[in-house]
Amino acid sequence: MTTTQRYAALGDSFTEGVGDWDAASPNGVRGWADRVAEQLVLADPSWDYANLAIRGKKMRQILDEQIDAALALQPTLVTIYAGANDILRPRVDIDLLMARYDDGVGRLRDAGADVVLFTGFDASGSAVFGTTRGRTAVYNEWVREIADTRGATVVDYWRLREFQDWGYWDVDRMHMSAAGHTLMAVRVLEAMKASHRIDLPELEARPALKRVEQLRADAQWARAYLSPWVGRRLRGVSSGDALSPKYPTPGHPHWATVPA
Template sequence: MSASDELDGPFEKRFVALGDSFTEGVGDIDPSSPNDCRGWADRVAAQLIANDPSWGYANLAIRGKKLTQVIDEQLETALAMEPTLVTLYAGGNDILRPAVNIDGLMARYRHAVKKLVDTGARVVLFTGFDSAKAPLFNMTRGRTAIYNEHVRKIADDLGTDLVDFWHMKQFQDWRYWDVDRMHLGIAGHTEMAKQVLEVLGETDEIEDPEIDELPPQTLVERTVDHVSWGREHLLPWVKRRVTGRSSGDDMSPKYPELTSRVW
């Protein structure tokens, strides 16, 4: 077996990340990474591998996926990898739809989480972000709160770990976010990686994210900024929703098979 082969298993420990753009890493721009983004999950995986070379990592998340798509398209693939650690976040794209049956969705979510837990893997779930200070998206805050109550109950009932994004108030600072205001930026994904490693109780050697000071803006400058954001980011997002398209159409997972080569 060559040194290159040894980098791709077999692995004693197997971390599989499931979800949508949050877990894929959208906003953490990195042209050297698959799909041109890195993200908190890749950063966690790199730290785990640095701590213990017996780890392998797969990231099946694809941007734009709704909860049922994540379950239908990613769950069985993840189970086949016999994971020892799984992270799952899904449902954010459902919450943003005009109509959504959260209770029905979370019944499917619970069933999927139970299947993961029953493998003996350590499972990590996430609550949704508190959008109280997010223009337009704050209208979905009540839905997210209901979603979060389901997640917390499922985590408690099934004995999973929980990353409580809702209560991480540092993310109310928009310098942690990408210019699209929908995804975490480099600083945000870096901070989230550190939060996940804390929940896992793993050694964290990731440097604190650098947060640049923002120059003060006049009312006119803020208005121009909001208009520009609406034109460049919000309208394309709305158009995709209206036409039934997704930003993840025709995209493949970043790391569809277990590897220790995380860029």
């Protein structure tokens, strides 16, 4: 008898798949976690998959709303990335935040699940988000320590320097593009030492902009994406407030072809 293996993906927009737009998928996005799940199913049809991540969620929300839900599914594998939205807040107690994270990861490991964690991205190339680089570095040291203590796997996003290429980012400059999510899926599978059949995307060369053109593009981006993002935070609302998890019930999503 084949034993079911279950993958549960937890987190915020990063794991939900924002930036990898797909009208056929729930919430209109696919993402790296869906792509990882597809490869697991292709290699072994005993795998099924749930994705509980919702954009905009902060650490406490992810721990309070998603850990218990994931444990109820009795997962074999859990990927979790939480804390990025907290780091972007004006004030954050990273030590307290990460102590809670450690507890959550411990619960998943105590339940027998393999756990994959992520360090935060090095946003040094962003004039806006690069200001949080120091906070992210502290967060990353905590992640590595939690992984060492709890026996978790780390995908070291900070050290994945290929993501410094803007071709891997969506037009909002905050989320990975379809190419970025595809690359991330490969890096996650590699960290797990899992096989895959994903071809890495070839990025189109982007022409260098003159200074005036770059300033104009930056101003357009600020109006279209940065200002609404800041406005939501000032109002205490999130782009994910009205959304439900993409795949709350384990199974094989529509894009996963199960081998005969």
